[in-house]
Amino acid sequence: MIRPVSPRRPAFRVTAATAAAITALLAGCSAGAGTPGGTPSRTGAEPPSAARLTHVLPGDPVRMVLPATGAETRWTQGLDAFGQQVAHIVSADCASERGAGLPDGPPPAFIRLSELPDLDFLARHGFSRSADLPAPEASPTAPGTGDPAAVRHCQDEGRAAAERLRGAYAPLQGRWFRELASLRGDPAAARALRGLPGCLAGHGIEVGDEDGFFALADTRLNSAAPAERPRVDRELGRAYASCMRPVEAVREPARLRMREDFLAEHADEVRELRRTLVPALRRAEERYGPRLSFPAP
Template sequence: MPRRIPFSRAAAGPAPLLLAAGVLTGLTACSGAPEQPAAPAPPPVPAVAVTSAMPADIADMVLPTTGEQTRLTQGLDAFGRLAADTALRACLGERQTPAPPHEPPAFVRFSDIPDLPFIDRNGFNGVIVPGAADATGDRPAEGAGRDIQDRCMKAGAAVDQSLRTLYVGVQGSWFQEESSLRTHPRVLAALGSFGPCLAALEVEAPDENAFFALVDRRMQAGDTTGERALARAYAACMKPAEDVRSELRKALGKRFRADHHQEIVALNTALPARIRALERRYAIRISFPAL
């Protein structure tokens, strides 16, 4: 699966090279290092526009080739997590058991297919999915309550899996092929301008690893102004490389869709039907980030 851009809340997990700010804080606390003063609370998650309009071509939602299309992918992934969380809370509510500590569903962006206009406008902070329950007040249970929590969490996970099973196979194959662009000579050459471009903007980060480590530090410090400035710098300095990747990715995607035509035809029928069924069952609605 592709690496994901970090954000301050509800990251699906740390990427191989990019740690979510909240995860980094937790790792530091467990490392045995001298105790440090608590970091300031993260700033409020900014509101962004969303849309519930499904794309005319469902493949755009499953097999993104542009940053704009990844907004559809984020919405699909987040919808499964929203349905799972709603099912979890319904299961626990029937048994009068509190929900275990967990972050609410959020949109998760992809760094292999960066949505530069969105990052430029909204920064790196994550966006909680509309309709998600607030995680505040959740607490772990003990004994029988813990067993109920475990059973309900499995039931919720099964709801998410019932959606993902429709598309995860072909999507995984696409992301594997798309990841080959990381080492494409044209892409590597274009990425050579990233560090110098940042330096010209007085950002001390020679490469992406160093850059996102700096983003993490800004987020942990609650430095909204600094984080947004870094987002604008990233959008500007990554554009030359992303222009090259986008050209290559679109050609690769065209070939991939031709090779997987029958799977995509099936998705265009099965996936919308499953989404609508989950919307009716859990009184939720799919949504996608928008500019």
């Protein structure tokens, strides 16, 4: 199932220890060689299609944990979604053993990041669509039934399993996202961003800044008839992607330089991450069942 996503910047889902340090996020950036799914057409003329899944890992897991481009965030989204799937599976198995049913809730899904907008993905799919994750197996017990204490215990078990998996990378990732937030004050990026309203005006979108764009996008999507909403969404995505490319042309090289410095400053942790992360993920695949997957245009 594709879960609609508001064009407002969704929150990046990480561990509780790092969540307070990471602000609201968005999506997008140009894809290139070596990124999940390659580079889609930029003409905007192709018919709408669902995003695909890929299972190809980056050559260096650093790009999955410490993304510096929007295209790399597809790996980051997959890593986060895998943790969600593990939590769901462990909780559901625990509840089934106790004859309980977990409450209804949103299924595991890819959550986009801001700070690193994936412009090629947005240009093709808009703000409300991503790739489908395999639907979790239905519980044999009706949702919300059984001993509430048992349900809470099973939910805690699921969260603990996901946190054990994330423990290999979440502390380092949290520090990286705090580093990325500092780029908001970069003068060159701020100058490029000031050109956004004029560019959007050329697409018939009259707003004063980026936040104004998201407010207007919310209004247009919420007021569009259901049959028209996909078209409106793609038009908004194409306009935003086109006008943000000059901004990303400044910010992306800066982020790549920041990552090189970050890797040098945390060399021991990075070396351990490269040694242990992928084997840990493969073990989790074997133990829990879901396959590590990433959105691809």
